[in-house]
Amino acid sequence: MAGESALNRPSDPNTRRVMLAMGLLYVGFGVMAALLQGGLPPILRARGLSMDKIAWTFALYLPIGLSFLWAPLVDRWRLPFLSPRIGWIVLAQLIAVAGLVVVAFLDGASPGLLFAIGLVIAIAAATMDLALDALAVELTNEQRKPMAASLKLAALACGSMLGGGVFVAALHRLGWQMTFVLVAAFMLLSLVPVLGLSPQDRQQSGRRAAPEKRWFACLHQARMRKYLALLVVAAGVMFPLSALNRVMLVDIGVSLDRIAWLVGTLQPLGLLAVALLTTPLIRRLGHRGALTLMAVVGGLCVVLLMTGYHQRWQLVAIIGTVGMSTVVGGLMVIYSALILRWSEGPSAATNYAVLFCGTRLAGIVASVLAGKLVALISWQPFYALGLAALLASIAWLLLNLRNESVAS
Structure with a gap:
């Protein structure tokens, strides 16, 4: 059965490394989700944007709920670098980071342009979350799955406090550009630990049967x-x-x-x-x-x-x-x-x-x-x-x- 590898035995010290890597990425995802959902609307309102325009920012959360639509691509397509799941994680996270850097240098840009870039960031973050959840399924056994589920909620709560709280509060002191650059840097650093899980990901990939031909089988x-x-x-x-x-x-x-x-x-x-x-x-x-x-x-x-x-x-x-x-x-x-x-x-x-x-x-x-x-x-x-x-x-x-x- 998928996930039943030596890595997942309770006594294996590598389990801690797996949990740490996934936890940091989940924190990063929580920062992004909170910034899009709970941080951006008050920021734009404080800058004088009307409520009817601010309402569109809540649509940035939709890709997180609709990501199942492109989940089969993550299962079927193996990218030509790194391991199957981690390749998708890295690509999606780098796109989100690049989007944040672009936003950092667009202070005062039109709401339509910011929304378009935000939508790209949201889709990338949702795709990263897809691949990360699949990695959690495959690198945790029955005993570790409750821990992985708890870890995700705890990490998202911490990320929510950072993205919807700390970074929003820091905007007043640090300014738009520095705040978004810091968020991008945090997202980039959260990638580092998961790179060390490529061998385990490849091992699991070798054991995994080919996906069924029917989408949403x-x-x-x-x-x-x-x-x-x-x-x-x-x-x-x-x-x-x-x-x-x-x-x-x-x-x-x-x-x-x-x-x-x-x-x-x-x-x-x-x-x-x-x-x-x-x-x-x-x-x-x-x-x-x-x-x-x-x-x-x-x-x-x-x-x-x-x-x-x-x-x-x-x-x-x-x-x-x-x-x-x-x-x-x-x-x-x-x-x-x-x-x-x-x-x-x-x-x-x-x-x-x-x-x-x-x-x-x-x-x-x-x-x-x-x-x-x-x-x-x-x-x-x-x-x-x-x-x-x-x-x-x-x-x-x-x-x-x-x-x-x-x-x-």
């Missing part, structure tokens, strides 16, 4: 369609229970300054903490035990949200908001670990992209629809329905995991 497999359905339902329930809570806080009178502080500190710290705790939790309780615990804690957080809204208890609502965000982070670690396991095979990049992007897109669409639902039925019924749906979706997943365990 995974969707022709009943088990993969079942996995995708499970993840889509799970994401469609859990993401709205986290994404809309800051709006609810406004409705009960929490100040925007307090919400900004909440988003900027407590939520990233909660994600970082749960990323570190979920791997040992999975090792101790297994996937089903960890899911059950997250379901219980998530249910309690929804109760706090309902109570805080109903009684106008701001502190209770804030605790529920941070807690729900943390639970969703923990659930994503568990789901990501399962995706890493379910993606093994000759088309790891495509398998992972279909499952992970499907999960992410389902969460985005469901959050939009949930916002409209709240406008119709108000917060209390929304949270009541969300609590029931959360418990039902996790119960369905637990049942399928149990059946999968019995069958194996």
Whole structure:
């Protein structure tokens, strides 16, 4: 089976090198994603750009959710340098770095030009993430996959604080050019450790069967369609229970300054903490035990949200908001670990992209629809329905995991 190499034995010291290399690249990806999604809009707004033009910047996040469309290319095409996965990682990262350097010297350029370059950077970053996820699938065994999933969430949280926080704050002091040059330099340096994994990547490539001729062959497999359905339902329930809570806080009178502080500190710290705790939790309780615990804690957080809204208890609502965000982070670690396991095979990049992007897109669409639902039925019924749906979706997943365990 892919990933079952000597490299992945728990006692092998090379495992640490693999995790370090992947972790730094995930931090770099988090910096880029946060800069595009959370950093660029306020920067442009502070420069006097109108809201209708700023709204287009959110489209820069779309390639990250749509990368499954070109994932088969990453599986099928081997570049004429380095190893199969790392060649794609290096090429995509260098394109993103070059784009950042160009942006650094375009201070004051038209929004249309900046958007076009930003779109190239976003596509390159999404492609790098595809190849990196495939590398994680192939260079981690069953025991290390929860660690890889936790590592990704922790690294993305750290990258988010850097890209959406530190670099945005530094812009005022360092200026546009120096800030983007520093981001580019950070992205370039994050490539260095992964270059040392080329021998392991080549070894895995030699063992990997040729990808199937049909694109998205995974969707022709009943088990993969079942996995995708499970993840889509799970994401469609859990993401709205986290994404809309800051709006609810406004409705009960929490100040925007307090919400900004909440988003900027407590939520990233909660994600970082749960990323570190979920791997040992999975090792101790297994996937089903960890899911059950997250379901219980998530249910309690929804109760706090309902109570805080109903009684106008701001502190209770804030605790529920941070807690729900943390639970969703923990659930994503568990789901990501399962995706890493379910993606093994000759088309790891495509398998992972279909499952992970499907999960992410389902969460985005469901959050939009949930916002409209709240406008119709108000917060209390929304949270009541969300609590029931959360418990039902996790119960369905637990049942399928149990059946999968019995069958194996």
